[in-house]
Amino acid sequence: MKKQWLKLWFNPFERIAGFRALLWGFIGLIISTLLSFLSQWHYHGLLHFGPAPNPAWWCFAVEHLTVWLIPATLFYLGGLLFSRSRIRLIDVFGTVAFAQLPFILMNLFAFLPPMQKMLKINLASLPLQEITEQPVFLASVWISLLSFIFLIWVLILMFKALKVSCNLKGYRLGIVYCVTVIGGDLICRLIIGLCYK
Amino acid sequence: MDTLKKRLPLKCPSCDASLKVGRLFCETCPTEVCGSFELPLLAKLTEKEQQFVIDFIKSSGSLKDMSKNMGISYPTVRNILDDLIDKLNNMETL
Numbered sequence: 001m002k003k004q005w006l007k008l009w010f011n012p013f014e015r016i017a018g019f020r021a022l023l024w025g026f027i028g029l030i031i032s033t034l035l036s037f038l039s040q041w042h043y044h045g046l047l048h049f050g051p052a053p054n055p056a057w058w059c060f061a062v063e064h065l066t067v068w069l070i071p072a073t074l075f076y077l078g079g080l081l082f083s084r085s086r087i088r089l090i091d092v093f094g095t096v097a098f099a100q101l102p103f104i105l106m107n108l109f110a111f112l113p114p115m116q117k118m119l120k121i122n123l124a125s126l127p128l129q130e131i132t133e134q135p136v137f138l139a140s141v142w143i144s145l146l147s148f149i150f151l152i153w154v155l156i157l158m159f160k161a162l163k164v165s166c167n168l169k170g171y172r173l174g175i176v177y178c179v180t181v182i183g184g185d186l187i188c189r190l191i192i193g194l195c196y197k
Numbered sequence: 198m199d200t201l202k203k204r205l206p207l208k209c210p211s212c213d214a215s216l217k218v219g220r221l222f223c224e225t226c227p228t229e230v231c232g233s234f235e236l237p238l239l240a241k242l243t244e245k246e247q248q249f250v251i252d253f254i255k256s257s258g259s260l261k262d263m264s265k266n267m268g269i270s271y272p273t274v275r276n277i278l279d280d281l282i283d284k285l286n287n288m289e290t291l
Contacts, residue, residue: 013270013273014269014270015269015270017270017271085275086275167275167276167279
């Protein structure tokens with residue numbers, strides 16, 4: 001029973017994939033975008049978050065779409081190159097969207113007062129020492145660490161998404177996953193960076 | 198008391214090598230056939246894999262129908278099938 005429960009939370013893709021996963025994932029993406037807009041918590045890449053100089057709603061939409069579409073595209077290309085199965089586009093994009101659902105919970109942490117206070121400080125213009133001397137600095141670091149649990153959850157789910165949707169195993173799975181997470185984060189940061197110019 | 202469900206042993210319990218059929222008998226008359234017969238390819242699969250093959254045939258090879266009936270996602274069914282194809286190919290080359 002406990003094993004089944006854990007399986008559902010950490011590998012839901014044995015049960016859900018394709019259009020259903022895409023639908024839930026897309027609803028989650030809209031909610032996540034809305035929460036980010038309200039808290040002004042930007043996604044700079046797949047693994048980087050924080051304040052940014054563009055408060056427009058479309059910037060948040062671009063960030064969320066990029067963070068979903070870039071890793072999903074890289075997964076799909078990796079699957080086409082390395083998988084022996086006939087993979088479906090809808091499974092890859094659906095499972096990746098579904099895997100990012102915990103981002104909703106991560107975004108909620110940005111509403112906490114220490115995070116909001118830190119967001120109002122222009123971190124780019126302050127020296128590191130002054131940032132660390134802020135009264136809410138320590139609290140915001142702890143909150144960020146706590147919120148990273150949900151980022152780790154997303155990364156675990158994305159690993160499972162790749163495994164199930166592309167039927168990859170062993171070193172091929174490891175290579176495609178690492179290239180996607182690290183390379184995908186870089187590409188996302190480059191694309192999202194254009195919104196801040 | 199539940200009746201004991203016997204499973205066809207596929208591996209030698211002593212050395213783990215694949216087993217062959219050595220003796221067959223008729224339940225109606227006391228006829229016995231002795232010899233060395235190879236197990237059919239599908240009989241070498243595990244019970245779970247054989248059930249998957251049966252389900253696959255019963256659903257006319259539709260993975261979508263299978264995923265609905267089994268309550269698992271389409272790519273999971275496809276992955277099980279692809280792994281089974283790999284296993285059968287390996288068994289044939291041995």
